Amino acid sequence: MSTERTSWTNLSTIQKIALGLGIPASATVAYILYRRYRESREExxxxxxxxxxxxxxxxxxxxxxxxxxxxxxxxxxxxx
Structure with missing residues (x-):
C-alpha cells in the first residue's frame, strides 16, 4: 500500500461532518430553486x-x- 494520504484522510472529523451535511443540503437548495424557476416558466x-x-x-x-x-x-x- 502507498504511504500517501488522500485528501479525505487529511480532513478533520468536523470537516468531514460539514462536508457530509453540506453537500446534500446544497443539492436540496439547488433543486428547490430549479423547481421554482421551472414552474414559473412553464405553461x-x-x-x-x-x-x-x-x-x-x-x-x-x-x-x-x-x-x-x-x-x-x-x-x-x-x-x-
Missing amino acids: RLTFVGEDDIEIEMRVPQEAVKLIIGRQGANIKQVSV
Missing part, C-alpha cells in the same frame, strides 16, 4: 372537458393590451 394546462383545453400563463403587464386586441378582437378569436 399550466388544465383539461376542462373532452375537447376544451384551458391554458393559464403569466404575461407582462405591457403585453396584455396586445393579447386582448382592439375591443377584445384577439380574445374573441381565441375563445371561439
